[in-house]
Amino acid sequence: xxxxxxxxxxxxxxxxxxxxxxxxxxxxxxxxxxxxxxxxxxxxxxxxxxxxxxxxxxxxxxxxxxxxxxxxxxxxxxxxxxxxxxxxxxxxxxxxxxxxxxxxxxxxxxxxxx
Amino acid sequence: xxxxxxxxxxxxxxxxxxxxxxxxxxxxxxxxxxxxxxxxxxxxxxxxxxxxxxxxxxxxxxxxxxxxxxxxxxxxxxxxxxxxxxxxxxxxxxxxxxxxxxxxxxxxxxxxxxx
Numbered sequence: 001x002x003x004x005x006x007x008x009x010x011x012x013x014x015x016x017x018x019x020x021x022x023x024x025x026x027x028x029x030x031x032x033x034x035x036x037x038x039x040x041x042x043x044x045x046x047x048x049x050x051x052x053x054x055x056x057x058x059x060x061x062x063x064x065x066x067x068x069x070x071x072x073x074x075x076x077x078x079x080x081x082x083x084x085x086x087x088x089x090x091x092x093x094x095x096x097x098x099x100x101x102x103x104x105x106x107x108x109x110x111x112x113x114x
Numbered sequence: 115x116x117x118x119x120x121x122x123x124x125x126x127x128x129x130x131x132x133x134x135x136x137x138x139x140x141x142x143x144x145x146x147x148x149x150x151x152x153x154x155x156x157x158x159x160x161x162x163x164x165x166x167x168x169x170x171x172x173x174x175x176x177x178x179x180x181x182x183x184x185x186x187x188x189x190x191x192x193x194x195x196x197x198x199x200x201x202x203x204x205x206x207x208x209x210x211x212x213x214x215x216x217x218x219x220x221x222x223x224x225x226x227x228x229x
Contacts, residue, residue: 031215033216035217040123040221041221042118042120042204042206042221043204043219045216045217048214048216055214091157093158097215101146101148101163101208102163103160105150105157105159107156108157
């Protein structure tokens with residue numbers, strides 16, 4: 001399967017702990033996006049990469065959040081000192097900037113902070 | 115900044131009946147428009163998109179959407195629904211010429227097909 005993959009699929013953590021999620025995009029895609037989706041809401045943009053460069057971060061992304069995409073391949077999203085408000089589904093999407101404007105989404109990582 | 119409104123959070127429809135899922139957007143610039151579908155226990159999938167040209171766009175499974183610039187709408191329609199259309203549908207916009215193609219989503223409409 002050459003789709004977008006995300007690991008882990010589920011993460012339960014205690015408040016104050018650090019967590020890291022991984023996203024593996026479709027191999028030829030140069031764009032990678034992170035979104036967050038809470039219950040009853042649509043996904044909200046967090047940040048995106050063009051190859052290895054992080055080009056934009058949403059104001060939703062507090063200083064406790066950091067994302068990387070070393071070598072322009074997979075990406076990681078780390079949340080430090082988790083809070084209960086961080087509980088959400090974290091979605092990754094990738095896209096090739098070929099003019100089709102089609103983002104392909106992974107299955108998401110569901111984070112529960114207790 | 116752009117925004118998307120999906121007024122109907124849930125839409126129940128009898129099988130083989132027509133359906134319309136409403137989407138209105140707000141933006142100070144021209145936009146690209148998308149409908150994504152999320153089937154139970156699956157990730158978001160692109161259903162159809164409007165980039166330019168004909169304002170009526172179609173998907174491979176019988177859905178269509180029409181871009182109406184004057185009403186800033188992009189409603190999704192299907193003339194006859196099937197049980198397999200049960201899913202959550204998200205309307206999304208992306209502002210043209212900003213170069214980031216980030217999506218702004220509505221809150222979604224859950225379509226339930228009644229046998």
